[in-house]
Amino acid sequence: MLLYNTPLAPNPRRVRIFLAEKNVTIPIRDVNLMAQEHKQGPYASVNAFEEVPALVFDDGATLTESVAICRYIESLHPEPPLFGRDVRDQAFVEMWQRRVEFRLFTPVALAFRHSHPAMALLETPQLPQLAEHQRPRAQQMMRFLDRELASRRYMASDEFTIADITAIVAMDLTKLARVEIPDDLHNLARWRADVSARPSVTP
Amino acid sequence: MLLYNTPLAPNPRRVRIFLAEKNVTIPIRDVNLMAQEHKQGPYASVNAFEEVPALVFDDGATLTESVAICRYIESLHPEPPLFGRDVRDQAFVEMWQRRVEFRLFTPVALAFRHSHPAMALLETPQLPQLAEHQRPRAQQMMRFLDRELASRRYMASDEFTIADITAIVAMDLTKLARVEIPDDLHNLARWRADVSARPSVTP
Numbered sequence: 001m002l003l004y005n006t007p008l009a010p011n012p013r014r015v016r017i018f019l020a021e022k023n024v025t026i027p028i029r030d031v032n033l034m035a036q037e038h039k040q041g042p043y044a045s046v047n048a049f050e051e052v053p054a055l056v057f058d059d060g061a062t063l064t065e066s067v068a069i070c071r072y073i074e075s076l077h078p079e080p081p082l083f084g085r086d087v088r089d090q091a092f093v094e095m096w097q098r099r100v101e102f103r104l105f106t107p108v109a110l111a112f113r114h115s116h117p118a119m120a121l122l123e124t125p126q127l128p129q130l131a132e133h134q135r136p137r138a139q140q141m142m143r144f145l146d147r148e149l150a151s152r153r154y155m156a157s158d159e160f161t162i163a164d165i166t167a168i169v170a171m172d173l174t175k176l177a178r179v180e181i182p183d184d185l186h187n188l189a190r191w192r193a194d195v196s197a198r199p200s201v202t203p
Numbered sequence: 204m205l206l207y208n209t210p211l212a213p214n215p216r217r218v219r220i221f222l223a224e225k226n227v228t229i230p231i232r233d234v235n236l237m238a239q240e241h242k243q244g245p246y247a248s249v250n251a252f253e254e255v256p257a258l259v260f261d262d263g264a265t266l267t268e269s270v271a272i273c274r275y276i277e278s279l280h281p282e283p284p285l286f287g288r289d290v291r292d293q294a295f296v297e298m299w300q301r302r303v304e305f306r307l308f309t310p311v312a313l314a315f316r317h318s319h320p321a322m323a324l325l326e327t328p329q330l331p332q333l334a335e336h337q338r339p340r341a342q343q344m345m346r347f348l349d350r351e352l353a354s355r356r357y358m359a360s361d362e363f364t365i366a367d368i369t370a371i372v373a374m375d376l377t378k379l380a381r382v383e384i385p386d387d388l389h390n391l392a393r394w395r396a397d398v399s400a401r402p403s404v405t406p
Contacts, residue, residue, distance in 0.1 A: 061295075072294035099268065130333060
């Protein structure tokens with residue numbers, strides 16, 4: 001297997017953290033988005049959507065979508081479980097993974113793509129109004145998560161899961177996306193410090 | 204278990220089709236979004252995000268997110284498999300489910316929410332520019348899917364899966380969202396006629 005990666009992009013980071021938590025190593029090849037490598041040459045034929053990451057199997061099949069890649073790795077390396085321990089736990093981990101993805105990760109990523117000068121070549125046209133529209137949504141979700149984190153250690157339960165990976169990557173993108181983190185969210189700050197101290201997450 | 208549902212909303216329809224494909228019945232209670240029932244009374248305490256569907260367990264725990272609900276039902280009722288047959292198949296079904304969700308279902312749903320007069324109470328503020336921005340994205344994905352469907356019967360493989368459910372619900376929302384379906388997409392039209400003939404999908 002070969003994993004196509006871009007060091008600074010948020011989605012490949014989700015997969016790299018997941019692999020580090022599993023203590024699994026896969027050969028990695030970097031794709032330079034800024035040099036438009038995803039639009040030309042060999043990579044454009046790897047992923048029709050010209051996005052990273054992509055996991056290429058030995059027979060040439062290509063799996064994209066970070067969460068699909070992570071779930072496949074989970075099935076090969078079940079320990080420690082990052083998608084939940086049993087059927088019911090798995091359902092709630094998926095719920096939280098999706099809530100965090102759609103209400104925190106996506107708004108922060110959209111604010112970044114539609115406002116940061118470095119994204120002007122990748123997101124055409126950039127819509128500053130869209131970035132503006134997404135920032136309060138991300139902040140509203142941070143407030144919600146802060147209340148939730150009053151009663152448990154991590155996003156989905158007292159165990160670290162894929163939902164925490166999506167959330168920490170989103171939080172770490174807030175600066176470039178110019179999404180301000182309200183400074184009264186003490187539970188969220190405690191969670192962030194906790195997760196940021198994991199070797200898989202430390203840059 | 205009790206499933207909160209809204210007859211005309213796209214997300215609950217995904218779960219209803221999934222249940223019908225499994226030949227599973229769960230007690231259903233309707234929530235009238237137009238009467239703002241999701242913002243008041245008992246439902247607001249069922250789902251903090253005031254969205255449907257939601258699956259309430261007998262012990263009171265509430266599972267939201269259509270795909271999380273469907274996957275939980277799959278774990279209780281594995282046959283027929285709608286998330287893939289084996290580990291590798293499951294990875295590609297998840298990839299296609301997410302591709303269809305993010306590149307077809309979401310743009311169509313956003314175009315609907317940000318342009319249809321009936322949505323003015325639910326989506327505030329409506330951004331007509333955002334609807335305009337999403338329509339060509341949905342059409343671009345339809346063209347991509349049409350090419351893919353030249354070589355297989357369904358979205359992920361030759362078997363009907365959750366990716367087809369997400370896709371047919373999106374296609375059936377295009378009219379209200381005013382997303383025009385290019386009329387030269389013959390493979391997509393063949394797929395749509397095929398899927399629409401299933402008893403689970405026929406309204």
